[in-house]
Amino acid sequence: MNQRIVSIILLNYNSHQFTFDCVDSINEKTQDVDYEIIVVDNNSSPDNYTALEPVASRPNVRLIRSRINLGFSGGNMLGIQFADPRVDYYYFLNNDCLLRTNVCSQLAAFMDATPDAGVCGAQMFAGDGSRQATFGYLPTLGSKILGHSFVRMLNPALYPPIRHIYTEPQRVPFIMGSTLFVRASAFHTIGGFDVAHFLYVEEEDLAKRLLMNGFYAYLIPQAEYVHFTGQSTNPSYDVEKEYYISLFYYFRKYHSWTERALFRAYYFIKNGRKFRRNWIYARLAGFIWRGSPMRESLRYRQVIR
Structure with missing residues (x-):
């Protein structure tokens, strides 16, 4: 063989x-x-x-x-x-x-x-x-x-x-x-x-x-x-946003409008309730409430070398 x-x-x-x-x-x-x-x-x-x-x-x-x-x-x-x-x-x-x-x-x-x-x-x-x-x-x-x-x-x-x-x-x-x-x-x-x-x-x-x-x-x-987890990506608000951009793109592919609305509410509350721990969570909650728009992805900030 x-x-x-x-x-x-x-x-x-x-x-x-x-x-x-x-x-x-x-x-x-x-x-x-x-x-x-x-x-x-x-x-x-x-x-x-x-x-x-x-x-x-x-x-x-x-x-x-x-x-x-x-x-x-x-x-x-x-x-x-x-x-x-x-x-x-x-x-x-x-x-x-x-x-x-x-x-x-x-x-x-x-x-x-x-x-x-x-x-x-x-x-x-x-x-x-x-x-x-x-x-x-x-x-x-x-x-x-x-x-x-x-x-x-x-x-x-x-x-x-x-x-x-x-x-x-x-x-x-x-x-x-x-x-x-x-x-x-x-x-x-x-x-x-x-x-x-x-x-x-x-x-x-x-x-x-x-x-x-x-x-x-x-x-x-x-x-x-x-x-050796995460050696190529430094945590930041922009990187955290990328997770929700991809996650809600996944939801748009495989879930109904009603389900997506419930997911949005769930993640909005999940992040919003942690704002005292770090202000980044309040910013993420606001981003999620706006629908995690893909146009704000880091991919669109690049300049071709």
Whole structure:
């Protein structure tokens, strides 16, 4: 049997050292698959890109430079255009990650044996070695208003416990975006990532569209990786706004007008009641009340270099 072909796509944004370490861990741990590493620089600063360029001399690496920041979805969609056309699986891996096991071979073997799997992911660990949540729940009114504990009692198969330590593959609602191992044929069928998502909610949207086409998401706990969370994004009001821009775009795609109005009220209250903790929450509440307009996304403030 021929080895499976895996295209591993990493995005770099002003974080070249993480990219070097990630690439080295991939080359060290990956066996029994035919793989390539495509590094997409998402318009880093000139100095950072210059520091990144030597990564192209690492084994199996191709470096691509974008003149604008395409965000998570757009950057990965740029990367797949340079992937081997014979690819069986894409592995969209955050550059601030290190593999602990032979992840690509483990996930490919599971996908080979599980025809209804559209996406799967390895078990996440933090830099201090602690086990981290690797999947989440798709946003629904029931889960937001009634709480996850209540809806889990009603439908435990749809809401598996996030903090449980799993020892066998587990079907889950969606896999975190730092470790998306995707069946290429299914990914092609749904048209890939929706590039209207700039920074957040891409994994929920991907899982939702795969599910609508008969493919499920799975956690594979035997495969393990370390994620040094959030090294490429500095928290700020503008970045927090991006989450709600993407979230309400998701709601507009999959929920009715009435449901969207209730979601807006829920998140308005959720943020507004925390204004004493930090004034940023009051600003976010106002932004949500205005409908989280996409025109205020950071993507539209860019100047092409």
